[in-house]
Amino acid sequence: KAGVTQTPRYLIKTRGQQVTLSCSPISGHRSVSWYQQTPGQGLQFLFEYFSETQRNKGNFPGRFSGRQFSNSRSEMNVSTLELGDSALYLCASSVGQPNQPQHFGDGTRLSIL
């Protein structure tokens, strides 16, 4: 069974630009969650999508948005990039039932210059 696939693996952007990250979940998983990992703040929950609807949202500004398609693939968009957005962005998929393990992709490492 293929795992969670995130593309691209690495991205370099400049301040003010926008970026779109992609996540393909494990086949059959309907829930996709996004996390930001930085050395200072650790791992923080961004949002979760289930059946194309945002079901949960963390405490991030509106510049961070996402969507999910009918095949459960998800994209995350960050607009007006800031230096502090440099991070490893991890996507995780699960069946979407309470307290089921989330399976993570390898992440996209975003660097802002």
Added chain:
Amino acid sequence: AQKITQTQPGMFVQEKEAVTLDCTYDTSDPSYGLFWYKQPSSGEMIFLIYQGSYDQQNATEGRYSLNFQKARKSANLVISASQLGDSAMYFCAMSYDQAGTALIFGKGTTLSVSS
């Protein structure tokens, strides 16, 4: 507010020894899940073990076991017979939303296994 605390920034163990990684949590919800993940230097997060708040028995998965003490709000990970490949960062996490799909993570513990 929900919180996960991992008080050990780094742990050192020799091969074949057992090691316990500490995790305490705080929540007022009766229903929650506790997870442990391993993150090698390559960056991917690997799911290790899960414990539900209503589970009566401690979870075990191969060499991993979770020492769940609900009254003390602790969920320590025990790794038996450590291997060199166990060297990594270990995160304790708790689901905190009604859907059980939003996780709050601790700061992590770096485990170093030596031969």
